[in-house]
Amino acid sequence: xxxxxxxxxxxxxxxxxxxxxxxxxxxxxxxxxxxxxxxxxxxxxxxxxxxxxxxxxxx
Numbered sequence: 001x002x003x004x005x006x007x008x009x010x011x012x013x014x015x016x017x018x019x020x021x022x023x024x025x026x027x028x029x030x031x032x033x034x035x036x037x038x039x040x041x042x043x044x045x046x047x048x049x050x051x052x053x054x055x056x057x058x059x
Contacts, residue, residue: 021048 018027021034022042030036030048040047 020045021050 014025015023015027018024018031020043021031023029023031028042033051034048035051037044037047037049
């Protein structure tokens with residue numbers, strides 16, 4: 001609601017269906033548990049990599 005007021009009652013939404021493991025108002029951050037691969041643009045399907053890799057012994 002605060003963003004809506006600050007925008008002059010024109011906008012203030014937050015993305016609800018971010019893709020490629022992204023999050024945030026503009027889908028510009030990686031979700032928790034992921035980190036940004038700065039060599040890729042935000043719309044790349046592998047822009048956010050998982051922080052936790054599966055070890056061979058965990059399979």
